[in-house]
Amino acid sequence: MDFGWTREQLELRDAMRKFALKELKDDIINRDKKEEFSRDLWEKCARMGIQGLPFPEEYGGSNADILTTVLAMEGLGYGCKDAGLLFSINAQMWSIQMPILRFGSNTQKNKYLPKLCNGQWIGAHGMTEPDSGSDSFSLSTSARLDGDHYILNGTKTFVTNAPVADVFVIFATIDKRKGFMGVTGFIVEKGFYGFQISKRIEKMGLKTSPMAELIFEDCKVPVENRLGREGGGAAIFNDSMEWERSCILACNLGAMEKQLETCIKYAKERKQFNKPIGKCQSVANKLADMKVRIDTARLILYKVAWMKKTQGQAVMDAAIAKLYLSESWIKSCLDAIQIHGGYGYTAEYELERSLRDSVGGTLYSGTSEIQRNIIARHLGL
CATH class of the missing domain: 2.40.110.10 (Butyryl-CoA Dehydrogenase, subunit A, domain 2)
Structure with a gap:
């Protein structure tokens, strides 16, 4: 496996970070309370080419390979606080656009994919x-x-x-x-x-x-x-779920990295007992665990993307990626709240929202239990 990123790939990731930090910044705390979807942010993402990343240029996409796509989505997750928006975009890309691309007729592709890629339609x-x-x-x-x-x-x-x-x-x-x-x-x-x-x-x-x-x-x-x-629907559904499980949590990986940076900064600045709380072993250990999860999750994500690119199929590894990233995100959210103490429990610090958002990852695209069943089946059990 070669994860030696090209300059263009790294520039795309960085561009996604900058775009998200600048253009996708709004009053997410209040929109979350109101359960308000932002069509404006959706269309901004489409103009940035996000919905069309892995899709052919003839349908308005960028024709990026899956490794490039997950790297870009990782950058997007680092900069965007609206996990619901990113989840909606991923749901459309992998469970609507991808099955139409892979199983649809030419007429269906030409009719639906351009409108989905350019943000005119939502799927x-x-x-x-x-x-x-x-x-x-x-x-x-x-x-x-x-x-x-x-x-x-x-x-x-x-x-x-x-x-x-x-x-x-x-x-x-x-x-x-x-x-x-x-x-x-x-x-x-x-x-x-x-x-x-x-x-x-x-x-x-x-x-x-x-x-x-x-x-x-x-x-x-x-x-x-x-x-x-x-x-033929079962084959279509299984195929789209493999794509979704492989890619849908790439944004969460970026969010985990941003969260760790936030926690490290807080652990250095927050003082108790006349020293930064990061000097307390119990706090430092949580930060270390968060780092280990991120690096492990990144390798698992890149591996399944590499397998999809080179071998076309990665059923078990997609299940592993989905299982590990979703459960790691919950654990890191809990650690982040604990590091921040009472402040972490407040809406203002936005960590409680991350925890609420993270739980869905163990349910959608197949529960954690289903992922373990898939893994066990491929182990011959």
Whole structure:
């Protein structure tokens, strides 16, 4: 594995840092309280080329490889405090844009990818249902062919970006008796007959990333909006989840680095018992643990990106990356709060928000338990 970054790659990372620190800075504390998504910041990111980073130039992207992309997203996470915004962008890139790119028809790619890359449209992904979460392929949303349309009926829940989305990648079954072999993907637009976005879901964290339920009541989806072949939805979903698990937490790695710098500065400036608290072994040990997590997480992230670039597939390593980065982010957030003491518990210092935001990482894109199951399966267990 060669992680010898080129000058251009490092310049891109640094440019993302500077962009985020300057252009994505706003009153995130109040927007978090109001659970307010920022379309303005979304469009700024699009103009910077973030949504299009790993996508072909013909669709408005930059055609960056996955290693370059995760390095850029790491820089973005270092400078941007709005974890909800970054989560929404990543959700669109890996679970909407990537499956359309990899499995969509030329017509679908030309119709949807340019608008998603340039920020004109926002995308959402619908797989989870009220009665099927981790057991994703036991979904109940049905799709019945009727002439030149499919008729979809069912409900999707925990759909990131749903309240603000224009286009949705939805999974339904053409025959529940076939299990995962009946699962089929569809591209659904906001205005399709029989489709509605239902109640907005309030969350513990990532509050600036909107979430809602989707309702399909005899929803008419044109045949040309089927994504891939009938019964091919399981392969599409698994592929997109591998991309998502590999890349979605790159921003968190940057945030961990920024958080450590903040904690070191505080440990040097804050004095108790006539000395900086960083001289107390219990505080210094927490900072050391945070550093070890960051460096370990970085190697794991770069490794899975390298494997995706060179081998095309990295199922187990994607699960390892998702598991380790998500759980490390929570531990580091807890350490950061403890280092800051009572101040860390206040909204003003923004560490409590980071902790709330971090918890979702152990749930979305497959829970930590599912990641451990994937790893165990690839160990032959």
